[in-house]
Each structure stands twice: as structure tokens, then as C-alpha cells.
Amino acid sequence: MQYNKSFYQIKSNETIFEKVKKEVNSIGYYSLPFQDTTNVKKFAKDVKQSHIAVIGIGGSTLGTFAIYQFLKRTNDFTKKLHFFESTDPTDIKQRVKKLDLEDTIFLVISKSGTTIETISIFKYLSSLVTMSKNNCVIVSETDSTLTAFAKQNGMQTFEIPKNVGGRFSVFSNVGLLPLAILGVNIDELLQGAKEVHNSFFNEDKYYDILMEKARFMIENKNRFNINVVFSYSASLEGFNKWYIQLWGESLGKININGTKQALTPIGLIGPVDQHSFLQLIAQGKRDKTVTFIKVANFEDDTKIPKNTLNGFDELTYLDNLSFAKLIDEQANATIQSIKDLSDIPYDIITINKVDEFNIAKLMYSYQLLTSVVGKFVQIDTYNQPGVEAGKIILKEKLNNKV
Incomplete structure (x- = not known):
């Protein structure tokens, strides 16, 4: 008699937690909050250029962009940060036009060094522009082709640890270097990540939150296989993109029993997407969970003025209302509408303040959540074979000039 199965037992929280703790010894992102930032800060302090051009793609840029976009509206950064990711020729030329090439430091970021x-x-x-040690820095693995190029040309290099994957690398030199040069307080970033790390591994607040959320997602993944992040701040659009890569590339895998796993990420911005995707959430198929992300303090008291337009007497309740209050009430109204439907799972994350500490807490908690979910569904959270297949095909085509 032979017996085969394509299902697996959902492990206890205690078992999953033990598996995550064992990963700490081999998966590098867990320890990043505790690193020494002295060399990064020293180098950043000496950068004279006004423009920072980050050349990279995916995990090499998305996390940095998420933090930059979140912070730039409330910070007067004296330097300008630019991202070169796409091979779209019109996009490249438009981005070059925004640079003063002679006043730019170029940060070339690639873990493999051959992206x-x-x-x-x-x-x-x-x-x-001539690339030299005076205007070009390489961020890569120590033994990559890119690092070898840097050493041949006397360029400064910063390491990406081999055990830190791209989409988990925002708190490594990948994110810390450009953000430090920009003027971001990278120690506060790491402090935010450290608080979540310690809370989780000490089985405190974040342990309860993340374990409960992960377990619900796994126990209900066949019914609610779409996970929507609904962020009520335009400054979180970069975070949404980062989350989509983190969630999709980490969890869209074939597990140890050969079963395809599919937790599909969607990132929305409120109130804009109230006028589009919300309709699908509210009256469409019940296959989605929703996480609402709110900002408690925008540190902006801009108000809607009174008596600037005639003929809108029915909207006088908007007079002298702050936009911060308006967007908060828009979020609350949407949340209430979802709550009233009683059959859409949702949760709410409130960011206390627009600063380094709080965006790091949010991002590190999502990294941990991703790892926990990966353990529940018994996959390798940190590889990406589906992506690698396309890279191999592309190289073959280009080599054959097809």
C-alpha cells in the first residue's frame, strides 16, 4: 500500500515560533537592528554632492524609497534623492535631466553585482559622466563582480551580507547608506526596528499581534487569499510598493508538499482608492482581508478655508476643518462601512507620528509577519525561483541576440 498527501498540518504557535528563532542564526535581516552604524554615518557626513542617484532595482531600492517618501513631506532635506530602476529609455532620460551630473554621488546597489x-x-x-572614487560608491556582496570593479577603480564599497535577501535588506547598507547621506536619522530607524524585534522575540505585544494575524491568514487562506493594505496617507505609497514585493515574492511559492501557495498583496491609498477599489471590496467576492493604516499625527494643521467659493452651502461643514482631520474621518468612515458589512476581515494599524522610528516599526513588523507566515505554510520565504527563471531566459535571448 502506498500513501501520498498534498496537505499539511497547521503547526502550533509555539512550534512556529521555535522555527523562526532557529532562523535567526542563518537569516541575516533579524540582526540588522543591532548593527554598528559608525562607518556609514562617517562616510555620509563627508559627502559634498547635492544629488544622490541610487542605481538599483527591486529590493535594492523599494525599501529606501518607501522610507524617503514617508519622511520627505515633513523634512527639509538639503540633498535630493533620485532612483534609477527602470530600463525604460524615456524614464532614464527624464531622471537624468533632474540631475546635476557634476554634483551627484552615484550609489550602485546590487546584491549579486550582475543585475x-x-x-x-x-x-x-x-x-x-566619469565614474570614479570621488563620485561613485558600490553596495554589493564582498565577492561580487561589482565589488571587484570597485576595488580595481579605488571606489568605496559597502557590504550586503550574503544572508540578507534583497527584499529584507532595507535596514542594511542598502537602505542606511543613501538615507544617511540624505540626512535621515538611521539610528532612529534601527531603534524602531529593534523595538519590534525585542517585543516579538520576548513574546510580548508584537508576538501576540503577529502570531494572531499570521494564524488567521493561514487558517483562512483558501477563502481569503487576497491581502489588501489600505494606507490613508499619500506618503505611504512607497511602503505599499515595498509591501507588495515583500509579500508576493516571499509567499508565492510551492511548499514542501508540492502545493502552490498564493497570498496575493494589493496596495491602496486612501482616500483616492475609495473611489475605485473600495467598491470591489464592499460588494465583490469575499476573498480579501483588509489592513487599514492610519497616521495619528501628520504634524500639519492646514485647514479648508471658509468663504472662498460661492454656491456650496451644503458643504459648510468643511469650513475650517483641517485636512489631517478630514483624511482621518474619511478613513474612519470607510472602516465603519467595512465593519458594518460584518463579513470582511480587517485590522487597523495606526502610525503615531511621521518619523524614522515609526516607519521602521511598521516595516520591520511586516518583515517578521512575512517570516511567520512562511513558516506556517512551510515554504522557503527567502528565495525567488519564479523570478530567476525569467532572468535565465532573458540572458539566453540577449546572448543569442534574439
Whole structure:
């Protein structure tokens, strides 16, 4: 008699937690909040250029962009941060126009050191301005082709640890270097991540939150397989993009029993998407969970003025209302409408303040949540074989000039 199965037992929280704790010894992102930032801060302090050009893609840029976009509206950064990610030629040229090439420091970021998009853009920019130790820094693994190039040309290098995957690398040199040069307080970033780390591994507040959320998602994944993040701040659009990569690339896998796992991420911005995707959530198929993210303190008291337009007497309740209050009430109204339906699972995350500490707490908690969910569904959370297949095909086509 032979017996085969394509299902697995959902483990206890205690078992999953033990598995996560064992990963700490081999998966590098867990320890990043505790690193020494002295060298990064020292280098950043000496950068004179006014423009920072980050050349990278995916995990090499999305986390940095998420933090930058969240903080830039409430900070007067004296330097300008630019991202070169796409091989779209019109996009590249438009971004180059925003640079003063002679007043730019170029940060080339690639874990492998051979990322096609990154090296292609690097080669192009090198035709426009001479790359040297005075204006170019390499962030890569210590033994990559890119690092070897840097050493041959006397360029400064910063390491990406081999055990830190791209989409988990925002709190490594990948994110800390450009953000430190920009003027972000990277120690406060790491402090926010550290608070979540300690709370989780001490089985305190974040342990309860993340375990409960992960377990619900796994126990209900066949019914609610779409996970929507509904962020009520335009400054969180970058976070949404980062979350989509983190969630999709980490959890869209085949597990140890050969079963395809599919927890699909969607990122929305409120109130904009109240006028589009909310209709699908409210009256569409019940296959979605929703996480609402609110900002408690925008540190902005801009108000809707009174008596600037005639003929809107029915909207006088808007007079002298702050936009911060308005967007908060828009979030509350949407949440209430979902709550009243009684059959859509939702939760609410409130960011206390727009600063480094709080965005790091949010991002690190999502990294931990991703790891926990990965353990529940018994996959390798940190590889991406589906992505690698396309890279192999592309290289073969380009080599054959097809």
C-alpha cells in the first residue's frame, strides 16, 4: 500500500515560533537592528554632492524609497534623492535631466553585482559622466563582480551580507547608506526596528499581534487569499510598493508538499482608492482581508478655508476643518462601512507620528509577519525561483541576440 498527501498540518504557535528563532542564526535581516552604524554615518557626513542617484532595482531600492517618501513631506532635506530602476529609455532620460551630473554621488546597489537592469543603467550613466572614487560608491556582496570593479577603480564599497535577501535588506547598507547621506536619522530607524524585534522575540505585544494575524491568514487562506493594505496617507505609497514585493515574492511559492501557495498583496491609498477599489471590496467576492493604516499625527494643521467659493452651502461643514482631520474621518468612515458589512476581515494599524522610528516599526513588523507566515505554510520565504527563471531566459535571448 502506498500513501501520498498534498496537505499539511497547521503547526502550533509555539512550534512556529521555535522555527523562526532557529532562523535567526542563518537569516541575516533579524540582526540588522543591532548593527554598528559608525562607518556609514562617517562616510555620509563627508559627502559634498547635492544629488544622490541610487542605481538599483527591486529590493535594492523599494525599501529606501518607501522610507524617503514617508519622511520627505515633513523634512527639509538639503540633498535630493533620485532612483534609477527602470530600463525604460524615456524614464532614464527624464531622471537624468533632474540631475546635476557634476554634483551627484552615484550609489550602485546590487546584491549579486550582475543585475542586468542595474549594470545597464550604470553603463549608460558612465557614458555621461566619469565614474570614479570621488563620485561613485558600490553596495554589493564582498565577492561580487561589482565589488571587484570597485576595488580595481579605488571606489568605496559597502557590504550586503550574503544572508540578507534583497527584499529584507532595507535596514542594511542598502537602505542606511543613501538615507544617511540624505540626512535621515538611521539610528532612529534601527531603534524602531529593534523595538519590534525585542517585543516579538520576548513574546510580548508584537508576538501576540503577529502570531494572531499570521494564524488567521493561514487558517483562512483558501477563502481569503487576497491581502489588501489600505494606507490613508499619500506618503505611504512607497511602503505599499515595498509591501507588495515583500509579500508576493516571499509567499508565492510551492511548499514542501508540492502545493502552490498564493497570498496575493494589493496596495491602496486612501482616500483616492475609495473611489475605485473600495467598491470591489464592499460588494465583490469575499476573498480579501483588509489592513487599514492610519497616521495619528501628520504634524500639519492646514485647514479648508471658509468663504472662498460661492454656491456650496451644503458643504459648510468643511469650513475650517483641517485636512489631517478630514483624511482621518474619511478613513474612519470607510472602516465603519467595512465593519458594518460584518463579513470582511480587517485590522487597523495606526502610525503615531511621521518619523524614522515609526516607519521602521511598521516595516520591520511586516518583515517578521512575512517570516511567520512562511513558516506556517512551510515554504522557503527567502528565495525567488519564479523570478530567476525569467532572468535565465532573458540572458539566453540577449546572448543569442534574439
